[in-house]
Amino acid sequence: MKQRHAKFQIGQVVRHQMFPFRGVIFDVDPEYSNTEEWWNSIPENLRPSRDQPFYHLLAENDENEYIAYVSEQNLVSDESGLPVRHAKVDAFFDPGADAGHYKPKIVHQH
Structure with a gap:
């Protein structure tokens, strides 16, 4: 199996x-x-x-918010700078996007 590196990263806004x-x-x-x-x-x-990375997205279109599962070949970086309005964004990421990138929340293990 060949080694694959993901082109996009957690917290990145894509379309x-x-x-x-x-x-x-x-x-x-x-x-x-x-x-x-x-x-x-x-x-x-x-x-x-x-045989490529697949991404789980908190996704949105003009009408809905949902979870999407998308292959790397079908994604591009979203350069709009607009925040993602999905209701679960705050559950996964710290408040406030920085130029199209969200910072994942740190999960503390007890």
Whole structure:
């Protein structure tokens, strides 16, 4: 298995290249790690390679907020500088984005 390095990082604001949504990354899988059912729900002509990082996003479009799971090849950095309005942003990140990047909250182990 070849070593893959994620192009994007946790806290980074990104947008989808083909679909009108953006979000902040809260987790990264080094390669596809979702269900076969989810994989098969993607139209075959749009299915990305499984052998690349996949990102969990607190995502939003004009109407909704949701969790998205997106391949690296379909993401680009969001340079708008606008905050992500997703209701769960404060649960994962410290308040206030710095130029499109959120600082993950530190989790203390007891």
